[in-house]
Amino acid sequence: MEALEIARWQFGITTVYHFLMVPLTIGLGLLVAVMQTLWYRTGEASYLRMTRFWGKLFLINFIMGVATGLVQEFQFGLAWSEYSRFVGDIFGAPLALEALLAFFVESTFLGLWIFGWQRLPKLVHLLCLWAAVLASVLSAYFILVANSWMQHPVGYEVVDGRPVLNDIWAVLTNNTALVAFPHTVFGALAVAGAFLLGISWYHLWKRRNDGIDTVDASGRVQIGAAAAPSRDATDHRVWLRSARLGAVVAMIAFAGTAVSGDLQGKLMFDQQPIKMAAAEAACHDGTGFSVLSVGNLGSQSCDDIVALVEVPGVLSFLANGDFTTEVKGVNTLVPEYQEKYGTHLPDNPIYGDRAGTEIDYLPVLEVTYWGFRIMIGFGAIAALAAGIAFWVLRKGTVPESRWLMRLAVFGILAPFGANAAGWIFTEMGRQPFVVAPNPEFAGIDSVFMFTAAAVSPGVTVAELLTSLIALASVYAVLLVIEVRLLFTYVRGGVASAMPELAHTPADHDGGSGHRADDADVLSFAY
């Protein structure tokens, strides 16, 4: 493989992996902050238990987001030095702002929250969590500003062939970023909603399976209590409330992603028309949305693709909000791109062996077509399941079916898949550009960069392969460990986050029981 391919695989793998952790961090963080706020306002035990339990899972995952996020900050310089030199004047600023304004707040106040139980006044402790969580939302905004500039460059002038920032406000209010931001936050909430629902379903099922909760002949739930203090009636409230919260959040989040995604799509039809044509695998201009296209997408040739099921008018609606406008297909767009941006890569040494070769403007159709549909499909399935679950939960517990419980737990993966597919679609759909041209700017203000020009010229294939293999294998091992840890803590129930609930009161008389009352003992310790 060539350096460019390895560098692209590395960026793709590390970024998709990072973005498995990030939506859960953002979404679950917001929900835990809501739970603690409810506890602060009502003093109800179930809210405290929810905060502690979900907070523990949040932290196990949070650290992986932090650790893998480090790689992101470095890898533009490591593997994409030409890109960094070309766009640094603009692209570096949101990254630096993210660190200065968001990461410091996030890490510092999360440390205060983790270790501050009982040491900080309750309100201050709660505000620390809100500060950390809102900072992680802010960091999402800054990184989306940076990414949106690659999708739709604005706020610059060209000096010596390079884009130079001349309007930060235009960059911060790039319409691409303003719709990507809510889309991403709703996507994160969809992940968190499914996470709450699936795990709470398991615990409600487990309580029934262990004979604690029963359903009498008239269909009413009889809430019971086991000997362990962690499995009392409050425990039932913890899971029922979490499940309902998760279901509601999942449904709202899907509606939010649909509305913001629709706005995003309409922008993309203008800003990167070929990305949207590739999402449809549409060759000819038309109005119909393909529900199922068959043929050989992999051949990258339009002649091999037949839209088997097509809904007339829907594509026009997605692009323009009406049912009649013809949306341009690949056959029209490729010549347009060739005319504007050239048919062959320039004879510039930064392209290496690729200099002078023909430019393929068509993104990989298999990836864009299916990425787009997996994103929408998984998102919709998760929302539909959440709606059904909300209805099933109306009487206060879940069915005894083990099969249904497994489905609920497995369903946690659906919104993760939707998030990953959406990003793969949007990044692969931008190819062959790393900075896509903004069609509103013509002539000397037009700035764009081919991905082939972005890679570090001095870095060898051996180095790239070494880091790709090292990072991918470390990430794989850590993912297995994280998932196992999450399973362990989920199986332990609330007591895994609140050791004081692990024992019956009688246990506290002997052994290490007295230490917990000692004023010197830390209320939380690693």
Place this chain on the structure above:
Amino acid sequence: MSEALPTLWFVLIAVLWAGYLFLEGFDLGVGMLMKLVYRTDSQRRVLLNTVGPVWDGNEVWLITAIGATFAAFPAWYASLLSSLYLPFTAVLLGLIFRAVAFEWRGKVDSPAWRNRWDWAIALGSLTAAAGIGAALALTTTGLPINANGDREGGPFAWFNGYALLGAAAVVLFCLVHAAAFLALKTEGGVRGAALRVVRRCLPFALLPMLAWALTVQVRGGTMLTALALVFAAGCAAASWRSARGNRDGRAFAALGAAMVLMIGSIFAAAFPVVLPSTLDPLFDLTVDSAASSPYTLGLMSIVAAFGLPLILAYQGWTYWVFRRRISERSIPAAHAVTPL
């Protein structure tokens, strides 16, 4: 005014690196000391909990130093990172292991599990400290970069004595800085062992950093940078005396000041070159040739002027909240998570 902006940002980046070494310096060192000096689980847990609430915030100084370099000096960021591809990859892997180890170590109650993560913390901290030390030394002494700023000569072309010197400088500083930190933050046996490390090792632990500073001093130093090194030596001596006199706070602060003076002297002596080329001085990256536009630098200056004091204030508050000394008595019993 706008001509001064690149210089201002050079100073700010030096401040960010000094801040990073001061803060994460002790938590990297604590990580290494976990395997080097302390043997029992309860001692190691004392160590972990002295840095537990703050290590992640300390690490953001690194992210900010790198991010600010990208924004203010894109050419410096691009050349330094791509030239030192493998060392920075190693630093990242070290930091990844260390981060998850901090959070996950106590999550399973088993000695084998803890031992594995203790190694991850110790080796991850060592790798990160060594790699960052090597990178900082090389950016002040030079790399084989061509006219475009790309490294020539293959994956290990960066390797030389200065890389080793920088690695040794930062690793040894972190170790003794961490020991001074632990003397200040702990009680009992943990503190005693930490004080012994400071008293025995402090004088020679700073020698590699001094040697690095003198190298840069000889190449481009001024009276002012030389004076800073004299003051640094004075601070180091004061730190040593304070440690022998059981004045933990003073020992820690003076040691940190010695490092800040040395790093300040190194950056000032290297100015205005941010990354010298060992191939041809014409290819040197300088403050002016590597800098972003005045608009970008001005914007960043405004944000930093508001942001940095705020960061110092709330990070300072964190240290105040967790100001109490920790001893083995403070550590709650390990807690096993069992399935229902």
